[in-house]
Amino acid sequence: MVKEASYLDWNNSIQILNKAHQADLFVLIIGPKGTGKTSLVRDFAKSKNAKLESINFSLRTRESHLIGTKTLTNGTVSFEEGLLIKSMNEGSMLYLDEINSAEADVLLRLDEALDDRRQITLKESTGEIVKAKEGWFVIATINPLTHSGTKELPPQLLSRFPVRIRLEYPPEDIELEIVKRHVSGNHDSEIVQAIKLANILRQAAAVEELFYSPSLRETIAFGKLLDGGMSPKESAKIVFGNVYTQWGNIEYQKVNDIITSMFGN
Ligand SMILES: Nc1ncnc2c1ncn2[C@@H]1O[C@H](COP(=O)(O)OP(=O)(O)O)[C@@H](O)[C@H]1O
Ligand SMILES: [Mg+2]
Structure with a gap:
């Protein structure tokens, strides 16, 4: 089994989460994919010894995932709780991942539970409160609107999460520290080079010169391939380069040239 790397709290997010938790204010974490949102929340829940219920939202998420469904077994009707109801009943921590990829009607139902009364009417079941x-x-995350499939969060729902944490790609030296928590060998100089490459690609994606922005998942994967004995150049091509084929040869070649200039022929 792979040991889970410990979370490096490089921008004081845990402290903000703690303050929000004390004040009973729900939190929204905003940032692109792979910036550590999920690992931050897991680490925080662990530090609080809290049970964590998670929902990963997509276009296919239905109200029933949140609220629950009536089931009929041997002539008896019972109600199977969705994760929102379950966590409310447990008093546990609820992680709503990428809420801005869900359909608006699903979010409306969430809004009911998140208002100051923290209650919801189970019209699906017996109408009980x-x-x-x-x-x-409750902690939720959203991806910036540039991510495909993301929608603007309705302002009223946004206001249910008055504490907002921004998570961006970390500075180079911190990204190195994070990657090192996930790899075992010593490849510092190669990893620094891969982080520089990732940052060039991120900047190009930010100004829409490229269609894809690599995350910490990629810089970590690069380090793991080096652990497995792969050369830096091949690892860079596999992790950072090949993906751009999706947008055609010109895009791919552009990135491949950068890789060659940085990792040699
Ligand atoms: N601060 C950090 N400390 C340790 N690992 C991190 C950190 N930030 C990101 N990671 C690692 O990067 C990868 C992506 O992080 P993840 O939490 O899944 O991002 P997100 O939820 O924002 O998409 C995971 O392997 C995670 O462990
Ligand atoms: Mg995540």
């Missing part, structure tokens, strides 16, 4: 147990805490 579920009130969140003491300690219930």
Whole structure:
């Protein structure tokens, strides 16, 4: 089994989460993919010894995932709780991942539970009112609107999360520290080079010169391939270069030239 690397809290996010938790204010984490949003939340839940219920939102997420569904077994109707109801009843931590990729009607239902009364009417079941147990805490994430499939979050839902944490790609030296937590060998100088490459590609993607922005997942994967004995240049091509084939040969060649200039022929 792969040991989970510990989370490096490089921008004081844990402290902000702690303050929000104390004040019973729900939190929204905003940032591109692969910047550590999920690992931050897992680390925080662990530090609080809290049970974490997670929902990863997509266009296919339905109200029933949140609320629950009526089931009929041997003539008996029972109600299977969705994760929102479950976490409210448990008083646990609820992680709503990428809420801005869900359909608007699903989000409306969320809004009901998140208002100051922290309760929801179970019209799907017996019409009873579920009130969140003491300690219930919600953290949501959204990707910036440039990500495909993301929609603007309705302002009223946004206001349910008054504490907002921005997570961007870390500075170079910190990214090196993070990658090192995930790899075992010593390849510092090659990893620094890969981080520089990643930052060039991120900047190009930010101004829409390229269609894809590599995340920490890629710089970590690069380090892991080096651990496995692959050469830096081949690892760079495999992890950073080949993906651009998706947008055609010109895009791919552009990146491949950068890789060759940085990692040699
Ligand atoms: N600060 C950090 N400390 C340790 N690992 C990190 C950190 N930030 C990101 N990672 C690692 O980078 C990868 C992507 O992080 P993840 O939390 O899945 O990002 P996101 O949820 O923003 O897409 C994971 O392997 C994660 O462990
Ligand atoms: Mg995530």
